[in-house]
Amino acid sequence: MVPRVCSLPTVLARLAISFALVVALVASLVSVVSRPVDAQEDALTLAEVLPDPDFIHPDIAAQVPVDLRAVGPVADRLAAARLELNDATSRSVRSAATIGSLEVERGLLVDDLLDWRAEEATSDALLAAAELDLSQYAVDTFMEFEEVDLGALRLEGSVDPADTLSDEVGGLLTTKRDVEAERHERAVLAVADLEEDIDVIDERVVELGIALEEAEGDAKQAQSLVDQYQPEFERALLGAPIVGVEFPLVVLDAYFQAQLIVAEERPGCEVRWDHLAGIGRVESYHGTYGGNTVGTDGRTSGEILGPVLDGDPWLAIPDSDGGFYDGNTEWDRAVGPMQFIPTSWEIYGRDGNGDDEEDPHNLYDAALAAAQHLCGTTGGLSSPGNFQRALLGYNRSAAYGLQVMSFAEQYREAFTLVPSPDPS
Secondary structure, X not given: OOOOOOOHHHHHHHHHOOHHHHHHHHHHHXXXXXXXXXXXXOEEOHHHHOOOOOOOOHHHHHHOOEEHHHHHHHHHHHXXXXXXXXXXXXXXXXXXXXXXXXXXXXXXXHHHHHHHHHHHHHHHHHHHHHHHHHHHXXXXXXXXXOOOOHHHHOOOOOOOHHHOOOOHHHHHHHHHHHHHHHHHHXXXXXXXXXXXXXXXXXXXXXXXXXXHHHHHHHHHHHHHHHHHHHHHHHHHHHOOEEOXXXXXXXXXXXXXXXXXXXXXXXXXXXXXXHHHHHHHHHHHOOOXXXXXXXXXXXXXXXXXXXXXXXXXXXXXXXXXXXXXXXXXXXXXOOEOOOOEOHHHHHHHOOOOOOOOOXXXXXXXXXXXXXXXXXXXXXXXXXXXXXXXXXHHHHOOOHHHHHHHHHHHHXXXXXXXXXXXXXOO
16 A cells, blocks of 8 residues: 555645644644634524434434524525424315215215105105195085085195194094194205205305315425425535534544444454544545535545656655546546545445445545544554554645644534434
């Protein structure tokens, strides 16, 4: 393995100043790091803002304070879209539930209507038979004494035989006719009331159907806004500043994920996120050197390349990768936010974010590779001496090591981030 070369900022500094000035620069850089600040009203953990955010490690979400002022506008848009979605969904659910209840009620009314229609038909037939019996009795009784209008007798209410019949049979037939008439009227009124109730329900169902369609349309539109704003909101959160340090959540997530992976694979190494953050700060200002930014996937917006290692003034390292990583087919250059030369990357390069790529320009991959590099030192890195020796293996510069260790200590003091115990 070719030894690591000096970090990019240090390389540029050495091109202009002497070693003595570099030592002075170390002290000045230490004072530049953002110091811990008092908690603000806008400084909350993600767990206090979102339930179980799945785009960041839960330990970070629960423990790390974030300045949410940076995500205010998109958060407001997302919140408004969610409120509209909740409202439209509630209206849709209410309308659908009411329609369901009305349909059940309508079914019961239809059952009752069928029963009363059967009752109406039966009573109608019995009433007709009773009137016929009464009419026939009247005809038989008075045919010898007077002329009888049979048509009138059969018209309900036109002729009341009870006025002219006084015998017991006539009275019974009249009573029977009256009972059947009352029964028939009751059935007719019940049928009419039920039909009216069913008509009212049908009208209400039509109205609710329209309201349901409108609510579903509103919900669909609101959901499209939520789908649009949610990724934007998550990107904004991943890029939100962490209170007390100068890098955002996505950068911390890359360092912390590397710590967790190595802790599982090499538990004796004891590499921590702050170790990696110290290196990332010195090497590339956490992937922001040269105006770069770190995307939500961990990749820098541009490729961070160190000086050409042609022997003037640094080590001469002939091209080892055909320019694949550094774009130079004659000499090697350090690449990525953790500044690996191609030969070192071939040894330590890892896929840190599960995208099946080993990309030195991706902070997740580069942080994991740096952690693996540090773990080549005997003994756990929780010992300052072991960490310092590991840094000398990463970059043969005592000043570099002191610089990294100083930043790492300040990051560790800025906030607490401790892996949760394994529930298993």
